[in-house]
């Protein structure tokens with residue numbers, strides 16, 4: 001497993017990972033503090049979202065607490081033209097690509113099913129049906145290659161694709177098919193598996209007999225394991241292999257070993273299936289605390305951490321206010337965009353509902 | 365004397381599964397999160413503890429795998445009860461259900477039986493995110509070889525799950541998710557009626573109102589309000605979606621002359637559509653009005669903030685009752 005940052009915050013690059021280490025060496029202190037800022041930001045966001053759900057402001061929340069290192073690290077390893085196909089827990093990756101946090105909250109509130117423009121953010125819609133997005137990512141990568149945008153050497157043009165999915169999702173046939181399609185087509189794609197040890201109540205041992213980083217081997221996709229709670233290792237692994245994919249070296253699989261510290265979602269009760277000791281073990285390996293220790297060693301001072309904390313509180317207050325202010329979507333949204341243009345059944349039903357609501361004295 | 369116990373629908377299904385597992389050691393329960401957790405709706409709670417890992421187990425997260433291996437286990441003499449976690453996640457298993465499970469008895473000219481039960485919590489109204497509120501029953505009812513039922517109350521839940529497990533053919537049990545916590549008496553000794561019978565729930569003589577699964581409660585509310593407003597509504601709980609108990613429906617329609625069918629599913633090419641067609645075909649001279657369908661709109665299931673407007677409620681049913689009475 002590639003690890004640069006030990007849980008106590010000490011940094012070292014093992015010899016066999018020297019080429020990855022170089023990518024970390026190239027990071028400036030601004031890059032490093034940006035990583036920290038975003039990890040802390042998404043953690044604070046998560047905590048606030050859980051509170052909002054408890055207060056009935058969101059239908060559901062899907063916490064990513066504990067996975068910030070894997071998400072912020074890999075998110076920043078993705079290049080400016082690259083496309084990202086997430087699962088449903090990638091709030092951290094989202095903020096590295098300018099997706100508005102309110103877009104995610106809107107979806108979890110039940111205002112819409114996504115609604116952002118993936119071509120603009122290059123961060124595609126969340127995928128709730130496990131594994132489905134991975135095939136889309138491969139198809140997209142196939143198209144990129146058909147378009148001749150791989151390995152031209154022009155860094156403004158070349159692009160690659162990354163798809164995120166969980167340990168549980170690896171069991172879906174769609175994921176195996178994705179690996180095969182990517183291998184056969186030599187597609188510019190990185191498969192990023194966040195192995196957070198659990199798929200709701202099922203431990204990772206229920207989904208695989210071989211380590212997940214080796215899952216692609218039989219299909220012709222090599223892989224590596226990184227410490228998912230080490231933001232620098234996740235950054236380096238992703239950047240290295242996205243660069244490779246963009247340069248035309250084909251698909252690759254990264255398994256980030258991390259932990260879902262929170263519940264699966266706010267509907268879940270993890271005490272039913274896992275021990276407190278296990279959670280404590282992982283909390284001691286927290287990606288943010290570890291990185292803070294590292295940054296302090298680098299001479300980053302108290303006032304930076306104070307400022308980040310303060311910014312987090314402001315963010316929390318802001319998303320809280322904005323969530324409360326979200327309007328109920330208009331009823332006609334039920335009918336919009338089912339098809340790209342007018343459809344007789346849809347128009348008839350929309351008109352019917354409008355007349356009905358009027359007759360009933362309006363909605364609410 | 366029968367003994368009764370008050371239970372919620374989820375608990376009644378659980379008790380029915382437990383009974384079936386005690387009665388027949390070939391009954392297996394598997395799916396996602398069904399073991400220690402007892403399923404996300406706790407329908408399999410306690411079964412793993414009572415029957416052990418060999419009979420109650422978590423499968424990898426692969427719906428095609430779940431149903432495909434259930435078929436193999438059935439070939440080997442087991443009676444698998446597979447859980448699909450939510451309605452919207454059955455589709456990776458579509459090939460295994462519609463092209464394999466449904467057809468093996470036919471293809472083997474009866475040498476093979478497929479006593480596989482697939483449980484699917486379905487329907488909306490729980491404020492869930494996408495893919496957790498759908499009503500996909502029509503896709504399956506369209507496929508010959510599958511039996512499809514949907515209990516609406518705890519007593520039926522307790523008995524119908526057992527009847528499904530005893531069936532030599534595949535049975536899909538659509539469980540009314542938003543009514544899982546609705547309580548009612550369960551007769552622990554005597555089955556109410558065969559699995560494929562419809563039940564007359566409330567007598568009336570002006571309109572027949574047919575519903576199934578989660579809409580049965582709504583239909584009864586509508587009938588109650590209708591009665592206050594002076595319309596006599598007869599309510600039938602369909603219970604079985606494939607096959608449909610037409611004699612019970614026809615008898616009622618021949619009495620009332622009017623039929624409204626209510627379901628959550630989009631009405632286009634639905635169970636409701638098929639019933640409307642059959643009722644018209646066989647009861648033409650008894651009908652005072654065309655059969656009316658009340659259902660979800662022909663759109664994807666909307667985001668939860670809009671589901672109240674999407675799902676038929678008692679008022680929407682009564683609007684159709686008003687229209688049908690106006691003929």
Ligand SMILES: Cc1ncc(C[n+]2csc(CCOP(=O)(O)OP(=O)(O)O)c2C)c(N)n1
Pocket residue numbers: 089128129130165166167168169170196198199200260264396425427449453456
């Ligand atoms: C096709 C499909 N089947 C089942 C589900 C229900 N489900 C949602 S999340 C989940 C567990 C996924 O675990 P994993 O892939 O490890 O991701 P994590 O939630 O741990 O991030 C399950 C079974 C689903 N969303 N899609």
Ligand SMILES: [Mg+2]
Pocket residue numbers: 166167168194195196197198199200
């Ligand atoms: Mg997981």
